[in-house]
Amino acid sequence: MPQQLIYTSAPRGVIAGRSGHCTVARSAAMRDALMLQLEKLSYYQHLSLAGGQERPIYCCRILDLRGSRYHVLTRIQDAGLDFTGRTNFIAHHLVFAPEEIRQFASPPILLGAWPGWVNAWNKDPELFEDEDWSSLGNLAHATMPAATWQQLTGDGANGYGLLEARAGSAFRVDDLADEQVLALFAESLELLELRDPRHDFRATAWQYTFTTSMQEQDNPADFRWRCLHSDYPAATRFAAPDTRALADVRAQRVTDEEALLARGGRQATRFVEAPQNVNALVGESARLYAKAEGMPVPGYQWFTVDRAGKNPQPVNGAISPELFVANPPMGVSRYMVVASNSEGEITSGVVTLSVETKAQAAARPAAAPRAGSGSGPHIRTPEEIERQRQRLQTEEEQGKKPIRKWPFITLGILFIGLAGGAIALLSSGHDKPPGSTAGRNDTDIGLSNLSKSSNVGVKAMNTAASRAEPANPPSAAFSTTETSDPAVAFSENLPKLPAPWAPRQIGNVAAATWASFKTNAFIVHGSGLNIDKEADNFFFVQCSASNSVDFTSRVKTADQKNASRQGIMLRDSVRPDAAFGFVGLSQQLILWAHRDNNSSACQFTPVRVAPLPVYLRLIRQTNSICGGYSTDGSNWIWLGTNQITFSRPEYLAGLAVSSGTALWTEAVFDHVSIKHLKLE
Numbered sequence: 001m002p003q004q005l006i007y008t009s010a011p012r013g014v015i016a017g018r019s020g021h022c023t024v025a026r027s028a029a030m031r032d033a034l035m036l037q038l039e040k041l042s043y044y045q046h047l048s049l050a051g052g053q054e055r056p057i058y059c060c061r062i063l064d065l066r067g068s069r070y071h072v073l074t075r076i077q078d079a080g081l082d083f084t085g086r087t088n089f090i091a092h093h094l095v096f097a098p099e100e101i102r103q104f105a106s107p108p109i110l111l112g113a114w115p116g117w118v119n120a121w122n123k124d125p126e127l128f129e130d131e132d133w134s135s136l137g138n139l140a141h142a143t144m145p146a147a148t149w150q151q152l153t154g155d156g157a158n159g160y161g162l163l164e165a166r167a168g169s170a171f172r173v174d175d176l177a178d179e180q181v182l183a184l185f186a187e188s189l190e191l192l193e194l195r196d197p198r199h200d201f202r203a204t205a206w207q208y209t210f211t212t213s214m215q216e217q218d219n220p221a222d223f224r225w226r227c228l229h230s231d232y233p234a235a236t237r238f239a240a241p242d243t244r245a246l247a248d249v250r251a252q253r254v255t256d257e258e259a260l261l262a263r264g265g266r267q268a269t270r271f272v273e274a275p276q277n278v279n280a281l282v283g284e285s286a287r288l289y290a291k292a293e294g295m296p297v298p299g300y301q302w303f304t305v306d307r308a309g310k311n312p313q314p315v316n317g318a319i320s321p322e323l324f325v326a327n328p329p330m331g332v333s334r335y336m337v338v339a340s341n342s343e344g345e346i347t348s349g350v351v352t353l354s355v356e357t358k359a360q361a362a363a364r365p366a367a368a369p370r371a372g373s374g375s376g377p378h379i380r381t382p383e384e385i386e387r388q389r390q391r392l393q394t395e396e397e398q399g400k401k402p403i404r405k406w407p408f409i410t411l412g413i414l415f416i417g418l419a420g421g422a423i424a425l426l427s428s429g430h431d432k433p434p435g436s437t438a439g440r441n442d443t444d445i446g447l448s449n450l451s452k453s454s455n456v457g458v459k460a461m462n463t464a465a466s467r468a469e470p471a472n473p474p475s476a477a478f479s480t481t482e483t484s485d486p487a488v489a490f491s492e493n494l495p496k497l498p499a500p501w502a503p504r505q506i507g508n509v510a511a512a513t514w515a516s517f518k519t520n521a522f523i524v525h526g527s528g529l530n531i532d533k534e535a536d537n538f539f540f541v542q543c544s545a546s547n548s549v550d551f552t553s554r555v556k557t558a559d560q561k562n563a564s565r566q567g568i569m570l571r572d573s574v575r576p577d578a579a580f581g582f583v584g585l586s587q588q589l590i591l592w593a594h595r596d597n598n599s600s601a602c603q604f605t606p607v608r609v610a611p612l613p614v615y616l617r618l619i620r621q622t623n624s625i626c627g628g629y630s631t632d633g634s635n636w637i638w639l640g641t642n643q644i645t646f647s648r649p650e651y652l653a654g655l656a657v658s659s660g661t662a663l664w665t666e667a668v669f670d671h672v673s674i675k676h677l678k679l680e
Helices: 028-040 098-103 107-113 147-153 156-164 178-194 201-207 234-238 256-264 358-363 382-397 406-427 458-468
Strands: 003-008 014-018 057-065 068-081 087-096 169-172 225-228 267-273 278-281 286-289 291-295 299-304 322-325 331-341 344-347 351-356 476-478 488-490 502-506 514-518 521-526 538-546 549-558 565-571 580-586 589-595 603-608 614-621 624-630 637-643 650-658 665-674 677-679
Touching: 028 057, 028 068, 028 087, 057 107, 057 201, 068 098, 068 107, 087 098, 098 201, 107 178, 147 156, 147 178, 147 256, 156 178, 156 256, 178 201, 178 256, 225 234, 256 291, 256 614, 256 624, 256 637, 267 331, 267 344, 278 286, 278 358, 286 351, 291 331, 322 331, 521 538, 521 650, 538 549, 538 565, 549 565, 549 580, 549 650, 565 614, 565 665, 580 614, 580 624, 589 624, 589 637, 603 637, 650 665
Parallel strands: 169 225, 278 351
Antiparallel strands: 003 014, 003 087, 057 068, 068 087, 267 291, 286 322, 299 331, 331 344, 331 351, 476 488, 502 538, 514 521, 521 665, 538 650, 549 614, 549 665, 565 580, 565 650, 580 589, 589 603, 614 624, 624 637, 665 677
């Protein structure tokens, strides 16, 4: 276990200690040489004598001593005056052998959080026997790697910038507390998980040496990262032309996975598509498939198992989501897959690969899905299902559906004519809702049914909105049928929305709402009182999404009325009180708004923003959603990350517009991208 040495400048001299089971120094001569080297590193320049500020200094070094390498953590601090009236300090060192470091957190975490650092010492020299090192091993690794980078710079991904800095870089830290400096170092070292070429980032983190404040006696070669305080004389000596404030560090290259890790933290692995049983014919190849999510992105290992589902044996080279089995043997084989990341692993159930002859397959009443011919069974995605639903609905509306039973159709037309005449007689003398000339076009994509809500006040809103419309607005209607949800209908002269996008009214919304897609942009003309109360009322242009997404769009133009909202949203369902994450505009502000299932009302954070256009972005990783904006589409400013739980893997993504009043407002969105669905 680690060895520790405590040095004080008081006349009592050197205080040294080691564990009774120390593996660091294996001989008395080696221990003496190590202690002598540590004494040479025990120095402290008092600043209070020159009117400066005393502060602790934290260091991480690597010592090469007689052919052996040691990792040394040092904490040096002022200890006041000794009994002779001279200044005093304490230097406390922890020494680790290379084989010990993987079991502990990174050096900045140990330096900042270990409770064993000594603040005072007045004993004679002694050896520490049978020490309890559990307090070192109990320090947890960070699960939200870049929280301090997020807070100080607006984007947790900037923590990669410290890893990209050249060896020997100097940073000014006058405006940061020691705890913040250590936190920034620790968070960047946690991000090594995706940057370490050796895939051993726990050990690699100990190769990044540093000091939180350079002193004149320091050897610059000892430290990869050198922090400078302007009140230390060494600040001028060790500064370089590229010296900058630590909080000004920015990352130059970040992958999508790296950004998700930095902004959302680690997430345990879970299956979003479990493997399924597969049938194949003799001589055919077969494929088994599974998909897991987590952060970092999980790795895979496939296994064969026995009839009881036990005795797993790894399949050589089977480390991808898909297991390809060439010419599998006749009969039944059993498999399972393990998906894992640094947060743990998850094991699938046992699935079977059944291989039979063509004669056996023909004898079965119903053929099972086959995995031959190099491809497995196709499972339709929610997007494909929605596109098919909209295609069938369009064909039905345009009369393209095949007509086969003419007598029944003729009777139906006669019945509809009689019923229409009766309804016309019964409804004479009653007012029609404004713009109710078009039929109902149900745009619910089937993920969740909107709760039936009262239409009290809608008529007044419709009336006010109709007075505010331009002279020749596109025709739109608001369904007031008591047994149906609010929906949107369009006149034929409006360009259709591209599949799988569909309009939706959430809560109570005025009739003057419509959306179209023209010249590679969405034009959203909507109303509704709010997005920031216990229940929402706004116009939504939506499509289905599932699991993790990266959703971006640009607000090209917007009529920013008082209390209006124009932006992008990830939403659990069409319920007015559903959980959501939203980033968008309100007059000259950017709003990061969100509601969890456990929250009774929306919370939002306003931020000043430059004039339009402005880019908006939402990233969802498991239940973590973060929102941000950019003025150029590349340098993102992140407003916050929240845990927002959705009730199912499928949910809604779309363009949200509310006017804040009964009147309408309009926004134009372009550069819309959701995962690989891109409209530009």
